[in-house]
């Protein structure tokens with residue numbers, strides 16, 4: 001009876017110790033918390049958070065306020081660390097660079113462990129998520145739908161006002177040369193992107209109203225034209 005309760009006490013103590021350690025590691029500073037941000041106002045407690053483009057890797061740099069850019073050497077260190085962390089692919093990784101230049105990592109919310117730059121990652125890199133056949137099917141179908149929409153617009157005079165459509169001068173997107181953009185265009189007297197020339201032709205030969213850059217119709221036209229020239233090597237600036 002007595003030995004069982006001692007065991008219980010020891011177990012509870014161990015759990016409390018692990019929880020306290022995890023809390024210590026995770027709490028200072030909490031990701032993006034507004035309360036913690038306020039603390040950053042004072043230089044001593046300052047920290048700045050940088051997030052990678054997959055939004056699943058964050059680096060907290062202690063000792064640097066978030067109201068001004070990091071010095072170049074620090075910025076390079078953060079970029080190199082984030083690039084290293086991308087090896088964890090779709091996993092959630094949080095890193096801290098302390099004032100003493102020590103680096104700690106936590107993968108998927110696990111307790112922070114120390115990481116020595118240049119050395120191996122402290123945890124086994126997790127294999128990147130391979131798309132499922134169903135995902136691949138959806139992505140392919142979505143692209144095909146967009147290209148098809150572009151195909152229809154390219155063969156339809158509704159983009160203009162005079163009954164003329166793109167295909168009448170560019171059958172099968174011929175002479176559109178998307179692989180040569182960006183390049184200087186004399187009509188526009190500036191470096192143009194493919195979409196600038198699409199709009200130029202909508203406004204001139206078709207006498208229509210130009211499309212906004214993020215108009216889904218613009219995306220569809222670009223998707224169609226580029227797909228027609230798929231496999232052509234890029235030759236930026238070629239005339």
Ligand code: HEC
Nearest residue numbers: 159164165166168169170175176177197198201202205206
């Ligand atoms: C009346 C004929 C005509 C029609 C219709 C027309 N274009 Fe053009 N397009 C031209 C001419 C001419 C040029 C200029 C070629 C150049 O200067 O590079 C051109 C250039 C382009 C270019 C750049 C080609 C390059 O070599 O850099 C693109 C892209 C383009 N057109 C897309 C379209 C689209 C999209 C439509 C329909 C909205 C369209 N065009 C309708 C005649 C036409």
